[in-house]
Amino acid sequence: MANIIEIAGLELVFPAADGPVHALSDINLNVEQGEFISLIGPSGCGKTTLMRAVADLEKPTSGSVQVRGMSASEARQQRSYGYVFQAPALYPWRTVEKNISLPLEIMGFSPAQRQERAKQYLALVNLEGFEKKYPWQLSGGMQQRVSIARALSFEPDLLLMDEPFGALDEITRDYLNEQLLRLWEQTQKTVMFVTHSISEAVFLSTKIVVMSPRPGRIIDVIDCDLPKDRTLDIRESPEFLHIAQQVRQGLKSGHSYDG
Amino acid sequence: MVETAGALALNSPSWWQRLLAGKSFPVMVVSAVILIVWYLGAIYLNSPQIIDRYKKQNVEWSFSQLAKDSWSMERAVLPAPHQIAAELKKTVIDKKITSKRSLVYHAGVTLSSTLLGFVLGSILGLVLAIGIVHNQTLDRSLMPWIIASQTIPILALAPMVIVVLGAIGIVGLVPKAIISMYLCFFPMAVGMVKGLRSPDPMSRDLMRTYNADARTVFWKLQMPSAVPYLFASLKIAIALSLVGAIVSELPTGAQAGLGARLLSGSYYGQTTQIWAALIMASVLSALLVMGIGYIEKIVTKRMRGGLT
Known part of the structure; x- marks a missing residue:
């Protein structure tokens, strides 16, 4: 299968008043079409920075980032990916429908198309009938679902998700994890997902990238071959626990794990 | 019926309760204080001139007379609120808008x-x-x-x-x-x-x-x-x-x-x-x-x- 993301020899250094911060060091990573890849690691390991580099929101100091065969900057200009932030980042002066339409407006879709897409993707995140609500009328989980619908609305192949459920309670998070998995199955997107929850990473991913801080680097890539139609119950299964154990080991050791 | 009456009484407080709860009461208190200070100030600031006049004319005067005169003085140092109100009525309501005195x-x-x-x-x-x-x-x-x-x-x-x-x-x-x-x-x-x-x-x-x-x-x-x-x-x-x-x-x-x-x-x-x-x-x-x-x-x- 074709690589949708190719990262080679990526270095990223932030200049700071008290000496430069080495955020990412020697990152090499390929992501294939249709994969669900999670970046996991403690705070400050550069997982968000790595994803922002893929999204062309940060400029690498050296090395290359290719998205769909283009440079990260070209890929951004081609609107190749949908980005879901840590917070919903909905515009409070826009209704749910208008928030989802925002990228479509910018990309020149017709009003009829925008309305149809908003309806379609609201249904996909189980929020039918919320078109005319304002963000403040929705719970945190609902707001984040709207932001996912917004990222999907212009139908990019690639979805970049930066701890989208980090601020939500565990019950909501479980529910949204299951929904996200269904959504990934239905839409056949490639997903890059940042998290610091091991069970979330194992439950969702086909591949887990374990990272370590100072300098931010990849210490392990663990394949995760649980069946695609998994439910939350799978978290009790031996296979799940085994992979989770591998990830935990990887995070603890900070060196390569050969399993 | 008794219950309904009780509930009604609870739901409709007397006029002074409503006044205390609303915004208008504090505003009224402040306005009243300003007016009192203003009237007192008018006596204080206008009285020297008036007392001078009393002395020249050699007339007996009382405080109430002084207050009355300092609140109706023309070209007062500090005119009393009712004088200003009268001036406003004269120049706002009584004059036509097109008049240069309006x-x-x-x-x-x-x-x-x-x-x-x-x-x-x-x-x-x-x-x-x-x-x-x-x-x-x-x-x-x-x-x-x-x-x-x-x-x-x-x-x-x-x-x-x-x-x-x-x-x-x-x-x-x-x-x-x-x-x-x-x-x-x-x-x-x-x-x-x-x-x-x-x-x-x-x-x-x-x-x-x-x-x-x-x-x-x-x-x-x-x-x-x-x-x-x-x-x-x-x-x-x-x-x-x-x-x-x-x-x-x-x-x-x-x-x-x-x-x-x-x-x-x-x-x-x-x-x-x-x-x-x-x-x-x-x-x-x-x-x-x-x-x-x-x-x-x-x-x-x-x-x-x-x-x-």
Whole structure:
């Protein structure tokens, strides 16, 4: 299968008043079409920075980032990916429908198309009938679902998700994890997902990238071959626990794990 | 039935309970205190002249006589509130609006230059803010000048502006409006710079992921985010604009306007006329600010679906 993301020899250094911060060091990573890849690691390991580099929101100091065969900057200009932030980042002066339409407006879709897409993707995140609500009328989980619908609305192949459920309670998070998995199955997107929850990473991913801080680097890539139609119950299964154990080991050791 | 009556009594408190709970009671208390202090102040400030008169005429006088006389004195140092009210009634209600003795006519003259200056100043402030936010060079070069412009007392600058503009043939409404504009572009520029910069990094990044151009970011993110700052700035600007209009009428020997009324009042020692003009100015200012507040309420309601 074709690589949708190719990262080679990526270095990223932030200049700071008290000496430069080495955020990412020697990152090499390929992501294939249709994969669900999670970046996991403690705070400050550069997982968000790595994803922002893929999204062309940060400029690498050296090395290359290719998205769909283009440079990260070209890929951004081609609107190749949908980005879901840590917070919903909905515009409070826009209704749910208008928030989802925002990228479509910018990309020149017709009003009829925008309305149809908003309806379609609201249904996909189980929020039918919320078109005319304002963000403040929705719970945190609902707001984040709207932001996912917004990222999907212009139908990019690639979805970049930066701890989208980090601020939500565990019950909501479980529910949204299951929904996200269904959504990934239905839409056949490639997903890059940042998290610091091991069970979330194992439950969702086909591949887990374990990272370590100072300098931010990849210490392990663990394949995760649980069946695609998994439910939350799978978290009790031996296979799940085994992979989770591998990830935990990887995070603890900070060196390569050969399993 | 007894229960219903009880519930009714609970639901409809007596008039003084409602008064205590509402806004009007504190306002009434403050107003009453101001009036008492005012009347006492009028006796204190006006009595020396009146006592002098008593001594010259060699008449017996009592305190009640003194109070009565100091509250009805013509050209008093501090006229009593009812005298000012009478003056207001005379010049606002009894006179036709077209009459040069009508205070409404003078307020209208001041209002027209206030509004013109306000519109010009707001546009200027907004344009400067947009320039400053989008261009680093403008940020560094303009901001010090904008701040410096406000350190010059407007009272010192106003005659210059009138004289210079008069020399090139611009007279009447425009020079007054320019002085108003000079005062009110400042809060607009400063407020809108802050407002246009108010969107958080995440909202900006979102626009970047859509590869949105500067114009799109301005209309779809920066302007809507700046709306609360816009209205705060407009309220300050319109009040300052009125101040500017009145000040600009002072040094020019203007024939009409609240400033002209203040000036002629002080020439002829007509203190009641001065106070009436001052009250007219403050009522006008309050109405203008309330008008902006009303527009703000409508806009906010439409933007946030009823959340104010």
